[in-house]
Amino acid sequence: MCPTCPHTPPCPPAYAHDHEAARLVAFHPEQGWGLLCNGVVVFEDTGELLPDGRSLPTHRARCARAA
Numbered sequence: 447m448c449p450t451c452p453h454t455p456p457c458p459p460a461y462a463h464d465h466e467a468a469r470l471v472a473f474h475p476e477q478g479w480g481l482l483c484n485g486v487v488v489f490e491d492t493g494e495l496l497p498d499g500r501s502l503p504t505h506r507a508r509c510a511r512a513a
Contacts, residue, residue, distance in 0.1 A: 460484040460497050499504050 457468035
């Protein structure tokens, strides 16, 4: 549970494995980023910035090569 989250049910905290399920509270598509309720900044390339300043690399699913 995210301690400052006003949503019901509460959003997952920033360090939970499902932290990307938190609600978007600010969105700036012209700049390519959004802020989740749990303090995680998500980028359009799927990279993330955690509240403590650590970054998570992009994690797009790789496409399988056509046969």
